[in-house]
Amino acid sequence: MAGVSKSTVSRVLNDTPGVSPKARQLVKTAIEQTGYQPNRAARSLVTRATGSIGLVVSEAHARIFSDPFFASMVRGATEVVRPLGIHLVLMLAEDRRAREQLLDYLRHGHVDGVLFISTHAADPLPRILVAERLPAVLSARPVGRLPISYVDVDSVAGAGLAVDHLVERGRRRIATIAGPQDMPAGQDRLRGWEEALAAHGLPHGPDLVAYGDFARGSGARAMEELLGRGVPFDGLFVASDLMALDALAVLREHQLRVPQDVAVVGFDDSDAATQARPALTTVRQPVEEMAKALTLTLLDRIGDPDAPITSRIFPPKLIQRAST
Amino acid sequence: MAGVSKSTVSRVLNDTPGVSPKARQLVKTAIEQTGYQPNRAARSLVTRATGSIGLVVSEAHARIFSDPFFASMVRGATEVVRPLGIHLVLMLAEDRRAREQLLDYLRHGHVDGVLFISTHAADPLPRILVAERLPAVLSARPVGRLPISYVDVDSVAGAGLAVDHLVERGRRRIATIAGPQDMPAGQDRLRGWEEALAAHGLPHGPDLVAYGDFARGSGARAMEELLGRGVPFDGLFVASDLMALDALAVLREHQLRVPQDVAVVGFDDSDAATQARPALTTVRQPVEEMAKALTLTLLDRIGDPDAPITSRIFPPKLIQRAST
DNA sequence: GGAACGGTTGGGACCGTTCCCAGCCGTACC
DNA sequence: GGTACGGCTGGGAACGGTCCCAACCGTTCC
Numbered sequence: 001m002a003g004v005s006k007s008t009v010s011r012v013l014n015d016t017p018g019v020s021p022k023a024r025q026l027v028k029t030a031i032e033q034t035g036y037q038p039n040r041a042a043r044s045l046v047t048r049a050t051g052s053i054g055l056v057v058s059e060a061h062a063r064i065f066s067d068p069f070f071a072s073m074v075r076g077a078t079e080v081v082r083p084l085g086i087h088l089v090l091m092l093a094e095d096r097r098a099r100e101q102l103l104d105y106l107r108h109g110h111v112d113g114v115l116f117i118s119t120h121a122a123d124p125l126p127r128i129l130v131a132e133r134l135p136a137v138l139s140a141r142p143v144g145r146l147p148i149s150y151v152d153v154d155s156v157a158g159a160g161l162a163v164d165h166l167v168e169r170g171r172r173r174i175a176t177i178a179g180p181q182d183m184p185a186g187q188d189r190l191r192g193w194e195e196a197l198a199a200h201g202l203p204h205g206p207d208l209v210a211y212g213d214f215a216r217g218s219g220a221r222a223m224e225e226l227l228g229r230g231v232p233f234d235g236l237f238v239a240s241d242l243m244a245l246d247a248l249a250v251l252r253e254h255q256l257r258v259p260q261d262v263a264v265v266g267f268d269d270s271d272a273a274t275q276a277r278p279a280l281t282t283v284r285q286p287v288e289e290m291a292k293a294l295t296l297t298l299l300d301r302i303g304d305p306d307a308p309i310t311s312r313i314f315p316p317k318l319i320q321r322a323s324t
Numbered sequence: 325m326a327g328v329s330k331s332t333v334s335r336v337l338n339d340t341p342g343v344s345p346k347a348r349q350l351v352k353t354a355i356e357q358t359g360y361q362p363n364r365a366a367r368s369l370v371t372r373a374t375g376s377i378g379l380v381v382s383e384a385h386a387r388i389f390s391d392p393f394f395a396s397m398v399r400g401a402t403e404v405v406r407p408l409g410i411h412l413v414l415m416l417a418e419d420r421r422a423r424e425q426l427l428d429y430l431r432h433g434h435v436d437g438v439l440f441i442s443t444h445a446a447d448p449l450p451r452i453l454v455a456e457r458l459p460a461v462l463s464a465r466p467v468g469r470l471p472i473s474y475v476d477v478d479s480v481a482g483a484g485l486a487v488d489h490l491v492e493r494g495r496r497r498i499a500t501i502a503g504p505q506d507m508p509a510g511q512d513r514l515r516g517w518e519e520a521l522a523a524h525g526l527p528h529g530p531d532l533v534a535y536g537d538f539a540r541g542s543g544a545r546a547m548e549e550l551l552g553r554g555v556p557f558d559g560l561f562v563a564s565d566l567m568a569l570d571a572l573a574v575l576r577e578h579q580l581r582v583p584q585d586v587a588v589v590g591f592d593d594s595d596a597a598t599q600a601r602p603a604l605t606t607v608r609q610p611v612e613e614m615a616k617a618l619t620l621t622l623l624d625r626i627g628d629p630d631a632p633i634t635s636r637i638f639p640p641k642l643i644q645r646a647s648t
Numbered sequence: 649g650g651a652a653c654g655g656t657t658g659g660g661a662c663c664g665t666t667c668c669c670a671g672c673c674g675t676a677c678c
Numbered sequence: 679g680g681t682a683c684g685g686c687t688g689g690g691a692a693c694g695g696t697c698c699c700a701a702c703c704g705t706t707c708c
Contacts, residue, residue: 005658006658006696007657007697010695011657013695018655018656018657019657038695039369039694040434040695041364041367041368041369042369042663042693043365043696044364044365044368045363045369045662045663045665045694045696046662046694046695046696046697050365052376052411052413055414074416075416082429087376087434088413088414089412090379090402090412092399092402094399105406108361110411217599249573253577275541328687328688329687329689330665330666330688330689331687332686332687332688333665334665334666335666335687337665338666340667342685342686342687343686343687344685344686363665364665365664365665366665366666367664367665367666368665369692369693369695370664370665370666370667370692370693371665371693372693
């Protein structure tokens with residue numbers, strides 16, 4: 001239609017240099033007019049790439065799908081991938097059996113690379129992916145040294161923001177509901193709390209700490225535990241919004257007013273934070289942006305398997321609402 | 325390797341009749357030994373099929389990803405699709421812009437069919453999919469007549485089960501927190517409540533009804549409204565577990581004991597139901613099974629575009645726990 | 649004026665399947 | 679014994695791209 005050979009069309013499609021501007025324009029308008037779209041299958045056949053990337057979610061479904069973190073992750077990745085015509089293929093690895101199947105699947109070259117979403121420290125998959133030389137990136141800092149790119153939020157700094165804010169609001173005894181200590185995010189947020197309090201010369205002993213697992217439900221237990229100890233506190237930093245919601249409910253049950261009696265800061269800035277009563281002051285992590293960066297990193301890596309390992313740490317931001 | 329031509333291998337792979345048992349066996353052992361896997365791209369190139377089906381989620385992300393319903397849906401679909409080597413491709417259509425893009429994408433034959441997950445009545449996508457003759461199935465009854473297959477749970481019967489159970493437990497004034505009335509599920513659960521109460525000769529006036537949107541948060545507002553009216557009730561049917569969780573919290577705040585003062589029944593049997601305090605009696609819908617049936621229906625339809633339209637309605641089941 | 653060269657271009661092999669078609673072989677029938 | 683037939687098999691075109699290679703053209707240089 002453009003009066004040129006398929007070779008030239010191919011060159012235009014792939015932005016290969018060595019096409020005259022005139023021919024290039026000719027082809028482009030023809031494409032525009034016909035709504036032509038290259039055939040994925042034919043292309044894959046020769047390039048040996050699939051045009052799909054896997055979104056591997058290695059976590060109990062119930063957990064993942066009840067955490068808005070995942071929603072934002074998916075949205076960010078989708079946004080990067082869609083205009084490129086790349087498919088985002090869902091892969092769930094809930095238990096060991098599913099993991100084996102998944103690995104088999106990945107090894108057979110069904111996808112060009114893997115976005116690995118999991119926060120679990122003990123997860124063996126990242127290590128295996130690296131060993132198999134499959135292009136992969138992680139959604140959080142891996143445990144131990146592992147030559148793999150990742151993005152993460154600066155959890156230590158985030159916890160620091162929360163503590164600083166509470167101190168600014170005049171609080172002097174600041175407790176925390178920490179996350180699980182087998183996950184980097186859990187560790188870092190606790191460490192950030194400790195370090196910030198130490199810097200202010202305020203107490204930060206173990207009697208001010210209770211543990212949850214980031215998810216809904218665990219925050220209530222931790223809150224009850226803290227209150228049960230009888231140790232006074234007027235500020236509370238909770239390592240996830242979902243647990244903070246629990247904490248708010250338990251505080252209300254105990255006739256404690258937020259923020260008058262206890263000022264509360266969460267972490268994540270999920271939708272839950274705005275819906276909470278009172279609306280939750282929280283540390284925002286830019287999940288969607290992080291997902292975009294993660295996806296771009298993977299695409300880089302697929303394009304060049306020897307691309308350098310990078311880790312990108314995003315700064316958190318304090319969002320003030322009614323709970324402080 | 326098996327000493328036969330590629331034609332014969334192809335026949336074995338596709339279970340085409342007209343291969344001698346001997347040759348078939350020869351090929352099969354060769355495949356076993358080499359771990360051979362057919363090349364998707366080459367196959368797609370000639371069959372004009374992609375070996376992928378789209379999982380279209382037409383809903384606000386925050387909503388979908390905070391509802392465990394979606395998790396089960398994905399799990400069920402994955403289970404059907406994985407052993408067949410079919411990819412489940414995630415597609416999100418949150419707003420109008422995303423919907424347009426998505427449609428364009430679907431029209432270009434990137435997937436062989438669509439699993440459409442949405443509960444929204446006003447969603448224009450199902451109608452368009454039908455008009456475009458794209459193989460598609462719905463995860464819930466569509467509004468209006470539409471020649472499209474779907475699966476659903478019998479919501480009317482489910483609400484009936486809940487009411488019957490509450491009556492059995494001696495309750496005579498049974499209120500309800502209903503779902504949104506622009507969704508079939510919302511309408512049906514309300515209707516089931518009304519009809520069952522009418523059958524028992526018990527009151528079922530509008531003063532016993534408050535409305536939510538199925539999601540967390542809306543249940544609290546509805547519960548407050550019901551209590552605020554001063555109309556007495558000793559039983560409560562809530563159209564979703566998430567709203568029931570809210571209701572439990574509000575009842576507790578008002579010093580009402582569950583189940584002694586108010587017996588509560590939810591709907592869904594999500595994980596939330598078991599985590600609730602007290603554990604929630606609820607109407608279970610077999611979401612995972614429904615997802616499997618849905619996926620199989622789609623695969624049928626892809627195999628034969630003129631397959632008859634089917635709708636499969638699953639029976640709900642009452643799960644008794646501590647809240648009644 | 650002819651050769652060398654660089655920028656463009658088209659031709660054609662190739663990727664790994666499916667599927668049509670022709671051919672082979674053994675059997676049944678006349 | 680020859681022929682028709684049916685079950686099974688292999689050959690080869692086709693799918694729609696990518697990419698290597700050769701050819702073409704206009705310039706520049708000797």
